[in-house]
Amino acid sequence: MINNKYDLIIIGAGPGGYVAAIRAGQTGMKTAIIEKEYIGGMCLNWGCIPTKSLLESVKLFKKIKTAGKFGIDGIGDISFNWKNAVKRTKPIVKKLTRGVEFLLNKNGVEIITGSAEVISANIITVNNRTIKTDNIIIATGSKPAVLTPGLDNALQIEEMLLKSEIPQKLAIIGSGAVAVELSQLFKMMDRDVRLFTGTNKLIPCLDKRIEKFIIDKFKKDNIEIIKDYEIKNGNILIDNKPEKFDLIINASLRQAILPPASIDFKLNNGFIYTDDKLQTSISGIYAVGDVNGKNFFAHSASAQGLAVVNQIQGIDNLIDLNKHPINIYTYPEIAQLGKTEDTLKSDDIEFEISEFALSSNGKAMAEGETEGFFRILFEKKYGEVLGVQIVASNATDLISEASAALQIEATVYDVAKTVHAHPTVSEVFMEAGLEAAGEPVHK
Numbered sequence: 293m294i295n296n297k298y299d300l301i302i303i304g305a306g307p308g309g310y311v312a313a314i315r316a317g318q319t320g321m322k323t324a325i326i327e328k329e330y331i332g333g334m335c336l337n338w339g340c341i342p343t344k345s346l347l348e349s350v351k352l353f354k355k356i357k358t359a360g361k362f363g364i365d366g367i368g369d370i371s372f373n374w375k376n377a378v379k380r381t382k383p384i385v386k387k388l389t390r391g392v393e394f395l396l397n398k399n400g401v402e403i404i405t406g407s408a409e410v411i412s413a414n415i416i417t418v419n420n421r422t423i424k425t426d427n428i429i430i431a432t433g434s435k436p437a438v439l440t441p442g443l444d445n446a447l448q449i450e451e452m453l454l455k456s457e458i459p460q461k462l463a464i465i466g467s468g469a470v471a472v473e474l475s476q477l478f479k480m481m482d483r484d485v486r487l488f489t490g491t492n493k494l495i496p497c498l499d500k501r502i503e504k505f506i507i508d509k510f511k512k513d514n515i516e517i518i519k520d521y522e523i524k525n526g527n528i529l530i531d532n533k534p535e536k537f538d539l540i541i542n543a544s545l546r547q548a549i550l551p552p553a554s555i556d557f558k559l560n561n562g563f564i565y566t567d568d569k570l571q572t573s574i575s576g577i578y579a580v581g582d583v584n585g586k587n588f589f590a591h592s593a594s595a596q597g598l599a600v601v602n603q604i605q606g607i608d609n610l611i612d613l614n615k616h617p618i619n620i621y622t623y624p625e626i627a628q629l630g631k632t633e634d635t636l637k638s639d640d641i642e643f644e645i646s647e648f649a650l651s652s653n654g655k656a657m658a659e660g661e662t663e664g665f666f667r668i669l670f671e672k673k674y675g676e677v678l679g680v681q682i683v684a685s686n687a688t689d690l691i692s693e694a695s696a697a698l699q700i701e702a703t704v705y706d707v708a709k710t711v712h713a714h715p716t717v718s719e720v721f722m723e724a725g726l727e728a729a730g731e732p733v734h735k
Contacts, residue, residue: 298322300604301416301425303408303551306333307590308581309431310392312597317399319605324402324425326418331396331403332389334433335590338450341388342381347473347621349377350480354623361660372481374458381453410553413576427576427604430564431597434546434582439465443523446540449474459538460484463528466543467491468588469620472506474543476622479515486516486537488528491545497618499632499681501667506622548583561585568610570600578603592616615698619688624664627691630679630698631669642672646704646728648720650684655715661685666720668704668728675703675728684717693721704728 300316302309305327316323330337350372359367396403406419410430416423439446446465447455460483464475467489475487487494487510493503494517510517518530527534548563558565558573563585570578578600581593595611602609620626636643650656650664664683671678680694697707707725712718 296324296421296423298324298423298425300324300427300429300601301326301408301423302429302431303410303416304333304431304433304581304583305331305392305403306431306433306581306593307335308433308593308597309333309429310396311594312429312431312580312601313401314395314399315598315601316604317396317401319601321601321604323400324404324423325396326404326406326408326416328405328407330389331393332385334435334450336388336392337385338453340590341385342378342453343449343470343473343477344621345381345384346377347477347623349380350477351623354480358660374481375456378453408551410551410555410577412555413574428578429597429600430551430572430577430579430583431581431593432549432551432583434548434588436466436470436542437544437547439523439542439544443526443528443540445526446542448542452541455539458483461536461538462486463488463535463537463540464543465489465528465540466545467494467496468543468545469495469618471543473621474541475510475515476513479513480623486518488518488521490519495620498626498628499667499679500634502626502628502681502683505665505683506626509622546582546588548585550583569603570596570611571603587613587616589616589619591619615695617688617691617695619691621688624661624683624685625687627682627687627694628680629691629694630677632679633669636669636678641678643669643678644672644728645669646724648724648727650717650720652723653715653717653720655717655719656684658715659685659717661717666690666724668707668724670704670728675705677702677704677707682720684720686717690718690721693718 299321300323302313302325305325309325313323313325353372356370404418408416408418410416414424462478462483462485464471465488471487472494475485479485494506522529564572564579564583566572566579566584570580572579580596580600582588599609599611614630618628645667647665647667651662656662667681668677669679670676677697682690684690704725707721708729710722712722
């Protein structure tokens with residue numbers, strides 16, 4: 293029996309799902325969101341927010357150890373308390389998830405707890421309840437790929453947060469932003485960390501200049517990257533010899549979490565295929581965020597969710613993933629937007645590069661954060677900004693200015709003419725723009 297009728301049903305309450313639900317409710321659509329575990333999904337509950345909170349804790353720990361250089365005396369032996377650092381994340385998560393739930397309720401979105409099954413393009417079942425809907429958005433996210441059978445003692449990230457303490461010798465298995473972030477997090481806690489990766493690049497989507505920076509940084513910080521290894525009989529083998537670790541964490545590249553379905557979706561490398569309007573192979577069913585494999589960042593999932601609601605409302609809102617920033621919370625932070633050197637070469641676009649080092653920036657020197665650089669990749673003839681790459685302590689915030697530049701198709705001349713407050717780290721934009729325009733001032 294069909295006992296409900298909705299304009300839109302959303303499966304999954306992470307950043308892609310809950311943002312779409314809020315917007316749909318604001319437009320007057322009768323909307324329900326189905327979540328089997330936690331409002332906010334992986335990002336708010338054990339991914340983006342808790343891990344970034346922990347990273348801020350260890351960054352402060354690292355900073356305090358250099359307090360003497362800043363003229364602060366009396367700092368004795370200090371240690372990092374993992375249990376208390378995790379404890380600090382809990383009220384942050386609670387406040388954010390409650391805020392999301394409040395906004396869903398405020399905008400008339402029905403929250404259904406349970407596991408949904410897609411029966412057809414217009415019917416979903418959950419908790420023995422059959423629901424009819426005009427449209428469906430699948431926002432079920434992703435999870436780390438399962439490690440080779442035999443290694444069953446590796447923790448998932450959410451399990452890591454349940455540990456009362458972190459032992460000394462650690463193995464991080466995987467690649468991508470999460471693997472790199474966790475490797476640095478534990479190293480800054482003074483742990484012995486090894487990163488085992490089976491890919492040629494640590495973070496596949498990054499420009500080769502930033503990839504080189506990460507590898508050099510890991511060497512400098514004594515984080516060993518191991519590509520030649522084997523998992524066998526419950527052990528990690530290096531040169532055919534088992535290596536024992538106190539803790540192993542699975543940070544493998546992610547795979548889609550597909551909802552139970554009585555219909556067959558077209559897949560692309562295990563992810564739900566979508567067209568340029570984020571519609572699946574089945575009319576009226578859309579997929580946003582990690583589950584479609586187009587992008588694995590929360591802000592992109594949210595943007596995709598908003599775009600789909602606009603599409604349903606008849607507003608043409610094609611998204612350009614090239615304009616969605618890549619943000620990595622390493623130390624220093626890394627951010628990238630637009631084209632890379634390799635993509636520009638493969639597209640046969642003539643381009644030039646302007647790079648400015650943070651070591652020449654006054655605010656960076658005052659903060660003691662001079663490690664990093666700023667790059668603009670721009671079209672040779674007219675100077676249009678095609679890509680921006682930043683390595684800096686606050687790169688994930690600085691990249692927003694680059695987002696605006698790409699959105700309005702700004703040129704390096706526009707960037708050069710934009711006056712930035714002094715002293716600020718953001719001045720690197722202007723400096724790189726001036727150099728690209730052939731008028732460098734501080735270089």
